[in-house]
Amino acid sequence: MSGSDLRVVLVGWGAIGQRVAALLAERRPPRVVLAGVAVRDAGVVRPGWPAGAARVAGPDGLAALAPGLVVECAGRAAVMDWGRAALAAGADFAPASTSAFTDGALLADLAARATAAGRQVLIAPGALGGIDALAAAARLGLAEVRHEIVKPPAAWAGTAAEKLCDLAALTAPLTFFDGTAAEAARDFPQNANVAMITALAGIGPARTRIALVADPGAAGNAHRLRATGDFGTMTIALENRPLATNPKSSELTALALVRLIENRAAAVVL
Numbered sequence: 509m510s511g512s513d514l515r516v517v518l519v520g521w522g523a524i525g526q527r528v529a530a531l532l533a534e535r536r537p538p539r540v541v542l543a544g545v546a547v548r549d550a551g552v553v554r555p556g557w558p559a560g561a562a563r564v565a566g567p568d569g570l571a572a573l574a575p576g577l578v579v580e581c582a583g584r585a586a587v588m589d590w591g592r593a594a595l596a597a598g599a600d601f602a603p604a605s606t607s608a609f610t611d612g613a614l615l616a617d618l619a620a621r622a623t624a625a626g627r628q629v630l631i632a633p634g635a636l637g638g639i640d641a642l643a644a645a646a647r648l649g650l651a652e653v654r655h656e657i658v659k660p661p662a663a664w665a666g667t668a669a670e671k672l673c674d675l676a677a678l679t680a681p682l683t684f685f686d687g688t689a690a691e692a693a694r695d696f697p698q699n700a701n702v703a704m705i706t707a708l709a710g711i712g713p714a715r716t717r718i719a720l721v722a723d724p725g726a727a728g729n730a731h732r733l734r735a736t737g738d739f740g741t742m743t744i745a746l747e748n749r750p751l752a753t754n755p756k757s758s759e760l761t762a763l764a765l766v767r768l769i770e771n772r773a774a775a776v777v778l
């Protein structure tokens with residue numbers, strides 16, 4: 509491998525981390541090396557571990573791998589420490605657990621560290637599409653952004669949805685939450701990270717409206733985004749296939765991270 513290779517470290521070996529690693533192994537993008545994966549128990553042997561990737565036990569072990577890009581797919585609690593460690597190690601930082609940015613001070617802190625280090629915090633579109641159009645449209649001014657997240661009841665199990673409705677008894681779609689992106693991302697960190705992505709790309713966490721729906725007829729995880737503004741009107745509808753090992757997370761989230769990684773090393777960026 510040459511000195512110009514992009515050395516990537518994944519933080520988290522769950523549904524998304526494993527899918528990203530498998531896609532990189534399949535696609536073998538030029539100039540991309542999966543240098544390491546951070547896990548909580550580095551001693552455990554894990555089937556399917558990527559060839560040549562080091563096990564990283566904690567943020568202190570990051571700099572030794574000389575990463576160019578650290579991709580977080582572990583959970584909200586991992587974002588601050590791994591983001592700081594990535595930027596201190598001279599890497600860009602791409603967090604998937606964007607619900608962490610309901611704490612606006614955390615994003616400001618990482619942004620300041622990125623500026624000081626000459627690096628970037630890169631936010632992939634996650635489970636969503638149309639973020640490029642939304643972010644472009646926001647430059648002229650948006651009047652309204654509404655994002656509806658529809659998942660089967662099983663995908664809401666173990667979340668605050670259980671306090672708001674009887675998931676097992678549903679026979680028709682139920683909108684169990686309608687509020688701001690700030691509230692959605694704060695209260696549903698496993699299911700509404702994209703709410704914060706929509707908000708950051710558009711009109712912010714306080715003005716972006718989010719509806720969360722449990723639908724017993726849903727085959728996958730749907731995202732419906734509608735925005736109006738001086739640019740015109742946009743409507744995006746996605747029916748995402750869930751990841752096999754975590755029904756809460758969409759396949760598209762892993763694909764968006766693979767795209768981000770490949771683009772950091774590509775000659776032509778799309």
Ligand SMILES: NC(=O)C1=CN([C@@H]2O[C@H](COP(=O)(O)OP(=O)(O)OC[C@H]3O[C@@H](n4cnc5c(N)ncnc54)[C@H](O)[C@@H]3O)[C@@H](O)[C@H]2O)C=CC1
Pocket residue numbers: 519520521522523524525546547548581582583584585586603604605606633634635636697698699701702753754756757758761
């Ligand atoms: N941006 C987006 O659109 C989306 C973001 N997500 C978020 O991405 C994250 C990962 O999702 P999944 O892979 O589906 O979750 P998962 O629960 O399958 O995997 C997370 C893994 O990270 C590990 N982990 C947790 N804290 C860690 C730490 N400090 N260091 C090392 N490993 C740690 C866990 O043990 C687990 O193996 C979650 O926060 C999820 O909510 C999920 C879907 C969409």
Ligand SMILES: O=C([O-])CC(=O)C(=O)O
Pocket residue numbers: 634635697698699700701702703729748756757758759761
């Ligand atoms: O993967 C999805 O469809 C969305 C999701 O879980 C999240 O934003 O946290």
